[in-house]
Amino acid sequence: MATDSNKFQAIISHCKEYGFIFPSSEIYDGLQAVYDYGQWGSELKKNIKDYWWNSMTRMNENIVGIDAAIFMHPTTWKASGHVDNFNDPMIDNKDSKKRYRVDHLIEGHAELMEKDGRLDEAKALLEDMDKLLAKDDFEGLRKLILDHGIKCSISGTANWTDIRQFNLMFSTEFGSTVSADDEDNKVYLRPETAQGIFVNFLNVQKTGRMKIPFGIAQIGKAFRNEIVARQFIFRMREFEQMEMQFFIRPGTQKEWYEYWKAERLKWHLSLGTAKEKYRFHDHIKLAHYADAACDIEFEFPIGFKEVEGIHSRTDFDLKNHQEYSKKKMQYFDNDIDEKTGKPYGNYIPYVIETSIGLDRMFLLVMSNAYTEEDLSTPEKQDSRVVLRFPPKLAPMKLAVLPLVKKDGLPEIARKIMDDCKSHFRCFYEEKDTIGKRYRRMDAIGTPFCVTVDQQTKEDNTVTIRHRDSMQQERVPLTEIKRIVLESTN
């Protein structure tokens, strides 16, 4: 059996070889941390999406979906905090490999000066820093650090790299005319889908006549210019999120947070994944917008990693959008507060967010499904690679295989195809031995294969072969559709 590290490698190879995932623009050597989904990968991804979407919107009458644009008004990102909080110049110490925010580093030094009683010097330093920061003068800032002999607290050296600005957001120009101030034309590719929901909060609430508590779900692409993006599709620069913002009455966030934690884990377990593979990781250090947060982590071959986040976002986002847009983000709650005997009245709702990485979920499903089996008998060595996808997620549901390509068997098989293909994804194959064809289907995770043989002509039955057990049973032609639908819906 492969070790875990090897297993990860094996999964990557398998994804490439069987048409699940390719490096983006591979003929040009690929693009770092960007991947394309191939013929089976896109099917699997779509099935995961549908499963999530349906479980959110169909199973919860108070959750509706939207599909917001990737481009958003630039002020959105000021309100969300993305512009201010993630634009900091950074500097690395070459000896300790420690990375510092430039302002933190200099402020830290100024504090030391103050302790030494050199108050004026410290004040001058901070003033110089502010001036240089305002001008984005990185050369000047670096000089300032060197001139003051500011050292890394770990290595104790002043062996610094150049100052670089890391901005997690991709930007591009908007419109075909260029203004003198290029900031005017600058739009960002959204770094998260959540803001598309927040800016539409009132639209959906009013037109959908939604009553709190209610949720808005969305699936869509987001883009982050990660400093390092690695580990296959685990951290990509372009990725897809499936998230739901649940709007609630202030003060009820604790219970709803717990509710969604439990609900989301239930969803994961409903796919048949072993419970031990999951764990919650509570955030100690909270983001600027949250009052509680946790990750649902899954044990990938590369260890326990975050697949989904559940955040209690308070009213941070709506409040800020209200402030920046000057539009009231209030909800009038007619329900009676038992304490006062009066309606709850106007308030800005609190928000519980569940946000799952679709690509990570894909990797989760793939890791969980990928199995190398030793089927050797004393007489013969044998093995297979099988993807044990939950049938409802499998890219291909059914393979229709004539045992031989003569005696009218292909014709019967074609009829089965015609009967089934409008209901679920089917695959027809008459080349090679039947065993080989079964194994090929195992490799892409097809849960069912039916084989048309001579007996089919006599009694209208076929064998249906189950992927996981490799067992076969004889069933009437008329039963095929029902059997497949039953386990894939």
Place this chain on the structure above:
RNA sequence: GCGGAAGUAGCUCACCUGGUAGAGCGACAGCUUCCCAAGCUGUAGGUAGCGGGUUCGAGUCCCGUCUUCCGCUCCA
């Protein structure tokens, strides 16, 4: 970003101290008509990630670059 390893056919890999690239599997076509891969025949596919250098000659040595994996770092 730092450190380590790697990049040869679709996949896994070989080519030892430099002498103009091989295997297995896979794919395709045909034979076989066989209910669980590795039976037969045939075919296609690589100039060795890319660029440069050393050399009479480089996949093999050197430099650069891109990509991937591992560790550290980062991850609102």
